[in-house]
Amino acid sequence: MTSTARSGSSAGIPLSAMLAHPTWHDVTLLAGPEDTRSIQHPVAAQDLAHPLPEEPTGRLLVLLGGADRGDWRLDALLRRAHGAGVAALLVPGVTALRMSSTLLAERLRLPVLGSPDPLAAYLALERMTAEPGLLRAESTLRTAQVCARADETVDALLTDLGALLHRPVALLTADARHLAGDPATVAPAEQDTVARQLTGPPLPRPLDLPSGARLLTHPVGTERVPPRLVVRLPARLAPEADAVAAALEVASGAVRERLALRRLDLERSARHRTSLLGELLRPAGGEIPDAVRRHAVEFGWRLDGWHTGIRIGTGPDVDVAGLRAEVTDAFAAERLGAQVVEQGDGWSAWTSTDQEPSTRDIERHAAAVRRVQRRLPEVLHAYVGVGRAHPGPTGIARSLGEAADAARLAQGREASGRFFHVDRLGLAQLLLAWTRTDTFQPAARSLLEPLSGEPGDLVHTLTAYLDAESSTAETAAVLGVHRNTVAARIARVQQLLSVDLADPDERLALHLACRTAMDG
Amino acid sequence: MPHTITAEDVPALVTGVNVLGCGGGGDAAAFASMLRHSLGETGTVTWHEAGAHDPVIVPVGVVGAVNVLSEKLPNGQEFREAIAAVTRWTGSPAPDALMAVEAGGPNALTVLLAALDLGLPVVDVDLMGRALPRLDQLSWAVRGLPVTPCALAEPGGQILVVDRTDARGLERTVRGFLTAAGGWAALALAPVRLSAVRDACVHGSLTRALALGRAHTELPHRPDRDAVEAALGCRVLAAGRIREVARSGGPGFGRGSVTVTDAASAAVVRLETENEILLALRDGELAATVPDVICLLDRRTALPVAIDRVRPGQEVIAVTLPGPEFWRRPDTEPYVSPRAFGLDAGVVGFEAATT
Numbered sequence: 072m073t074s075t076a077r078s079g080s081s082a083g084i085p086l087s088a089m090l091a092h093p094t095w096h097d098v099t100l101l102a103g104p105e106d107t108r109s110i111q112h113p114v115a116a117q118d119l120a121h122p123l124p125e126e127p128t129g130r131l132l133v134l135l136g137g138a139d140r141g142d143w144r145l146d147a148l149l150r151r152a153h154g155a156g157v158a159a160l161l162v163p164g165v166t167a168l169r170m171s172s173t174l175l176a177e178r179l180r181l182p183v184l185g186s187p188d189p190l191a192a193y194l195a196l197e198r199m200t201a202e203p204g205l206l207r208a209e210s211t212l213r214t215a216q217v218c219a220r221a222d223e224t225v226d227a228l229l230t231d232l233g234a235l236l237h238r239p240v241a242l243l244t245a246d247a248r249h250l251a252g253d254p255a256t257v258a259p260a261e262q263d264t265v266a267r268q269l270t271g272p273p274l275p276r277p278l279d280l281p282s283g284a285r286l287l288t289h290p291v292g293t294e295r296v297p298p299r300l301v302v303r304l305p306a307r308l309a310p311e312a313d314a315v316a317a318a319l320e321v322a323s324g325a326v327r328e329r330l331a332l333r334r335l336d337l338e339r340s341a342r343h344r345t346s347l348l349g350e351l352l353r354p355a356g357g358e359i360p361d362a363v364r365r366h367a368v369e370f371g372w373r374l375d376g377w378h379t380g381i382r383i384g385t386g387p388d389v390d391v392a393g394l395r396a397e398v399t400d401a402f403a404a405e406r407l408g409a410q411v412v413e414q415g416d417g418w419s420a421w422t423s424t425d426q427e428p429s430t431r432d433i434e435r436h437a438a439a440v441r442r443v444q445r446r447l448p449e450v451l452h453a454y455v456g457v458g459r460a461h462p463g464p465t466g467i468a469r470s471l472g473e474a475a476d477a478a479r480l481a482q483g484r485e486a487s488g489r490f491f492h493v494d495r496l497g498l499a500q501l502l503l504a505w506t507r508t509d510t511f512q513p514a515a516r517s518l519l520e521p522l523s524g525e526p527g528d529l530v531h532t533l534t535a536y537l538d539a540e541s542s543t544a545e546t547a548a549v550l551g552v553h554r555n556t557v558a559a560r561i562a563r564v565q566q567l568l569s570v571d572l573a574d575p576d577e578r579l580a581l582h583l584a585c586r587t588a589m590d591g
Numbered sequence: 592m593p594h595t596i597t598a599e600d601v602p603a604l605v606t607g608v609n610v611l612g613c614g615g616g617g618d619a620a621a622f623a624s625m626l627r628h629s630l631g632e633t634g635t636v637t638w639h640e641a642g643a644h645d646p647v648i649v650p651v652g653v654v655g656a657v658n659v660l661s662e663k664l665p666n667g668q669e670f671r672e673a674i675a676a677v678t679r680w681t682g683s684p685a686p687d688a689l690m691a692v693e694a695g696g697p698n699a700l701t702v703l704l705a706a707l708d709l710g711l712p713v714v715d716v717d718l719m720g721r722a723l724p725r726l727d728q729l730s731w732a733v734r735g736l737p738v739t740p741c742a743l744a745e746p747g748g749q750i751l752v753v754d755r756t757d758a759r760g761l762e763r764t765v766r767g768f769l770t771a772a773g774g775w776a777a778l779a780l781a782p783v784r785l786s787a788v789r790d791a792c793v794h795g796s797l798t799r800a801l802a803l804g805r806a807h808t809e810l811p812h813r814p815d816r817d818a819v820e821a822a823l824g825c826r827v828l829a830a831g832r833i834r835e836v837a838r839s840g841g842p843g844f845g846r847g848s849v850t851v852t853d854a855a856s857a858a859v860v861r862l863e864t865e866n867e868i869l870l871a872l873r874d875g876e877l878a879a880t881v882p883d884v885i886c887l888l889d890r891r892t893a894l895p896v897a898i899d900r901v902r903p904g905q906e907v908i909a910v911t912l913p914g915p916e917f918w919r920r921p922d923t924e925p926y927v928s929p930r931a932f933g934l935d936a937g938v939v940g941f942e943a944a945t946t
Contacts (some may be wrong), residue, residue, distance in 0.1 A: 150875025
């Protein structure tokens, strides 16, 4: 006898793909080879007592009832089905077959599938093979219904769409970063592959992954590099791919509309917050008007108590309104109840407490903010400054001012993780940093201008002299010159600059100027 | 022409009746040792073919679960009492000879035990020609001859005479009695002239069993398939390992199936059983059915193995032999075809089937 199985014609669909399809989620391979043969649309047999249906070649024979696992007629059916060129057999129930049936299925190379509901499996395959046009139409129609019904967030729409298609659905950026929907749509390891394939004109197109899965993508919106709506299909099942592609076309319009609405909403609320914070920071006439206080309460901002400002700076090309949610999420994840307001190239945020925070509270708070910074997306290149705690409504403005200065300082500090906290020690550094501002530095240089070009390193000597608290001997030792040389140079400095080094104000100004000149 | 059976013939006879037992009928070993004991060194049983003479004969046998014999021992009087009861009930003359009810399994030996006990000869005719499970499958019943009055004697001493019922009614009554009586009983049908029933009997089964057994003794240890086929006149369905033994209880006789894979071809041979082996499928195709004889032999010794003794992993040879001629006629076949056992399959004749 021959044990070669006839394979289905090219018109069929792969059995393995059908097994991976959600409508066949309860169909399992009970016996026989797990191969990639094609099956054509199904034929049904009532039970074991009935003869084979006509023309079963290349088709899935579905046994609708009367299949006791122990019945020898099941073995006889296997043999007859094989003889008639049936591509695979599906029997009711998923309990294991008898050994004889299992051995026979293997010997005949005839896959035997089981399902608790063979009729449902039959109908699902029938639809997939015989009525792909209907499948496509149904998919389109149901997607349209879902789009009309789902509530207004993109996430809700994608969730509903995923449930409809029984496949992971997500919205990705053009470089394959996850924006919304099921994160399982693209595994982190696949992101680069997907990003590479997404380059080029934004057209609906399938992407094949090394795992054998196929992504169907559809651009959303008309921007130059629009986000993509993506569905993951585990196997190649052409009718399903067609139906899903049709669904994506419908859904992409709905997603686009919701994105636009969300954007509008984001922009509007960002503008409100920003202008309210502006009024809080720069109160007209020094007093915060009642209307502003009332608005603040409406936003959930408390003005009394102690406030600690936090400034998160980022680049000018960052969508500050669009990414606010990520910032608030990061704060929430660290259990910091912070108000976050879009302001310029970044966000201003503050936390409020009833009591003045203790040193330990401040340390803990600063550590939490550092963790918030680490939670922010890498692409933001965020730099963060934290102010000191200040009380009352004006405390918000004060602390945010310090935080802004600290953030500026943090921006240049790669080594310290682009984070700066204005605590007791930090304040001195902050003051010093102020001497490096654009206005101070030219002033310092012009103050010391008369000393340039003179013989003897007068700026250096003066710096060392002031650092040494006006001790000539100490200065001489530091510079490695004679005491008299130091005295002569200082005398010349006083003369050139027309300053009195005994005057504390003049000493301080000169000291800062020297520091700036030396550091510069 | 009469033959005589001696103790030397017992092993061959046991092998032969076990082949005709078709895997069922129970283990003949207990009766075999009783028979050897009764025959002793010099004892004989006279064995006639159904020739020109016309004796009054009584069919005897054992009904019930023969395997409980070891638990419920015979008292040695069962056959004598059953024959006496049925003779007394009918007012017939005492029988001139005995015949077997069933020629397969231990029942083929009980007739010899009864003949030794009563000092009567045995006529080589019987009512089945092999092992079959039910009394409505007696050849007399199939041919419309009465199977009652019928007497049963159980080892506890009870005697039951059943009369005025058909074979199905007899079957029901006997089963009920056995449940109450402890599992088994000796059975004797009414005495009758051989000439009156000659055409309604299976002929020569015991001679066939003895011939099969003698042929078997010629086989070497671990015989190959050709040797087995040549010696027993059978066809080998599979020679290999038992892969599965499935038994299902339920009312009536226990159903079961045994799966053997052929070592040479990897063919999957499945045997469907109900006491006896009723049909064999080879790779899902019907290869043999009742009334042909299907049985399992041990692969090393080629001795028949009872179905209730087989275990997965055992090495066996599944064979089929032609069934009794009696059952292969249009009017008799329906009584012992697979459908008579509730199996939805036609009869595959030994000659028709090919491997």
